Amino acid sequence: MIVCQCRVVTDRDVDAALADGARTVSAICRSTGAAQDCGSCIFSVKKLVTKHLEQECSHLAADGAAS
Numbered sequence: 001m002i003v004c005q006c007r008v009v010t011d012r013d014v015d016a017a018l019a020d021g022a023r024t025v026s027a028i029c030r031s032t033g034a035a036q037d038c039g040s041c042i043f044s045v046k047k048l049v050t051k052h053l054e055q056e057c058s059h060l061a062a063d064g065a066a067s
Helices: 011-019 025-032 042-066
Strands: 002-004
Touching (some): 002 011, 002 042, 011 025, 011 042, 025 042
């Protein structure tokens, strides 16, 4: 799915930036080029980052509960 029309950034690009260690919306935007022009995609980027971090936290919580 295209997240940023201006720079043709996809959700896979955002996922790749997250996999490379980016953990903030600003870091994702710097890494991918998203939100550098009109900025209308910032909410989509934020949603993807939030979803990823929530999943990461739930995995950590589940791992902690298993200990």
